[in-house]
Amino acid sequence: MYTIVVADDEEELRRAIIRKIDWESTGFRVVGEAENGIEALELVERMEPDLLLTDIRMPFVSGIELARQVREVRPTTQIAFLSGFDEFSYAQQAIQYNIISYMLKPITMADLTEELKKIKLKIDGIFAEFDTRKNDNPNLQQFFLPLLLDDYVNFDSGEREEKLIEQAIANGFLKDRNNSFEYAVLAISVEDRDGQNCTRPELAHSADMILQKYMKHYSFAMDGRIITILAATRTTFEKYLHIAVGEMVQSTERILNMHCHIGVSRIRERLGECHEAYHGAMSALGYCKPGESGIHYIADEERDNSMDMEMASEYVVQMENLIRSGSRTELEQYLKTVFEKLESEQDAQLKCKFMIFTMSSALIRIAYTVTDDSALFQRFAMLEGPVREVKDRFTSLCLEVWELINAGKKKAARSCVRRQCRSSKGIMVIRRCLWWVSATTFM
Numbered sequence: 001m002y003t004i005v006v007a008d009d010e011e012e013l014r015r016a017i018i019r020k021i022d023w024e025s026t027g028f029r030v031v032g033e034a035e036n037g038i039e040a041l042e043l044v045e046r047m048e049p050d051l052l053l054t055d056i057r058m059p060f061v062s063g064i065e066l067a068r069q070v071r072e073v074r075p076t077t078q079i080a081f082l083s084g085f086d087e088f089s090y091a092q093q094a095i096q097y098n099i100i101s102y103m104l105k106p107i108t109m110a111d112l113t114e115e116l117k118k119i120k121l122k123i124d125g126i127f128a129e130f131d132t133r134k135n136d137n138p139n140l141q142q143f144f145l146p147l148l149l150d151d152y153v154n155f156d157s158g159e160r161e162e163k164l165i166e167q168a169i170a171n172g173f174l175k176d177r178n179n180s181f182e183y184a185v186l187a188i189s190v191e192d193r194d195g196q197n198c199t200r201p202e203l204a205h206s207a208d209m210i211l212q213k214y215m216k217h218y219s220f221a222m223d224g225r226i227i228t229i230l231a232a233t234r235t236t237f238e239k240y241l242h243i244a245v246g247e248m249v250q251s252t253e254r255i256l257n258m259h260c261h262i263g264v265s266r267i268r269e270r271l272g273e274c275h276e277a278y279h280g281a282m283s284a285l286g287y288c289k290p291g292e293s294g295i296h297y298i299a300d301e302e303r304d305n306s307m308d309m310e311m312a313s314e315y316v317v318q319m320e321n322l323i324r325s326g327s328r329t330e331l332e333q334y335l336k337t338v339f340e341k342l343e344s345e346q347d348a349q350l351k352c353k354f355m356i357f358t359m360s361s362a363l364i365r366i367a368y369t370v371t372d373d374s375a376l377f378q379r380f381a382m383l384e385g386p387v388r389e390v391k392d393r394f395t396s397l398c399l400e401v402w403e404l405i406n407a408g409k410k411k412a413a414r415s416c417v418r419r420q421c422r423s424s425k426g427i428m429v430i431r432r433c434l435w436w437v438s439a440t441t442f443m
Contacts, residue, residue: 005051040058067097077098080119145222186281187225188248190259207219214241259291261285352387
């Protein structure tokens with residue numbers, strides 16, 4: 001049986017509705033009554049009814065404003081308006097706020113009873129559709145899977161982004177490229193009251209059923225989770241995202257009697273950044289507590305370090321290239337430039353330490369391939385203390401590893417000379433090797 005709150009500032013009418021309606025026959029149970037909009041909103045928050053039957057003209061908070069606020073706090077609650085004939089155009093303003101019925105005053109108890117039965121059937125349909133399997137779009141899933149899982153997209157690649165937009169249009173996710181869409185990812189899991197994961201593939205349809213009211217979306221099941229990709233303008237995200245995920249949690253609890261956990265990524269400007277968004281959503285999902293429903297936004301849980309990670313990867317690659325094939329001067333100058341750049345940014349101390357730690361890991365891997373000198377590896381443990389001292393020690397270690405690699409190159413070149421000396425055809429090769437040894441000695 002569904003629950004209902006009755007709100008009307010006319011006490012006589014309100015009491016008559018509550019007393020004279022055969023509620024059992026309508027499929028509803030009255031859980032509260034209110035004489036103004038403020039009381040009605042408080043009851044909705046506390047009682048979480050399936051239906052709010054309210055006059056459209058209410059003291060303190062109008063019916064339109066009440067509907068808007070109800071959608072904010074309890075988006076699964078449906079609303080039925082009672083109103084005078086001349087207020088119909090006024091009521092149309094609230095069409096977006098889960099208005100399931102509009103009834104004109106005066107209304108007989110018999111007519112109200114019949115309308116409540118119709119509303120009950122509509123809610124039955126909503127509940128049934130929420131738990132219905134959908135026909136999936138395999139093309140979209142095949143498009144999104146590598147986009148979410150593979151970190152192959154160049155962050156600055158405008159050409160790559162254009163190709164992704166074209167593919168999204170071809171697969172039916174986007175209508176055209178003339179939009180200002182940004183993107184986000186949701187990671188959703190459902191568990192029963194015993195804490196067991198009960199996330200079923202058909203729940204992807206449940207998510208889409210709710211999201212279709214708010215923004216462009218696509219949901220599919222993956223690894224015991226429902227993954228949803230969202231596309232909307234920044235304004236739409238700011239206005240509706242929290243409402244949509246709130247409705248998903250409330251619907252899961254009310255209709256399925258299960259807990260719902262949702263991890264929400266940061267909003268990303270490019271479709272090609274869905275990989276980062278997916279990992280953000282999964283990280284946010286990890287903050288949900290077992291045994292209770294919850295919504296966690298990664299932006300609230302963790303600072304955005306995606307650019308730092310991107311920068312660190314670039315620094316490591318360039319450092320490795322210079323250590324393996326660059327000159328000593330080039331390596332020294334590059335490290336100096338890196339640290340000067342980091343010191344000019346906000347949180348300079350923290351960023352410098354993070355970059356040194358990241359680059360040190362790469363440097364240890366390189367050193368391990370060319371030496372087993374335990375004293376060298378012990379010096380990596382000394383990369384602590386003031387940033388100024390640490391960066392000098394790190395630079396010294398980089399140069400030491402560079403020298404080891406270059407010493408190995410020279411040794412390999414001399415071995416090549418000795419081998420070629422045994423060959424009558426090796427004269428030209430010997431000359432080249434001797435030239436290389438001579439040249440690198442003065443680098």
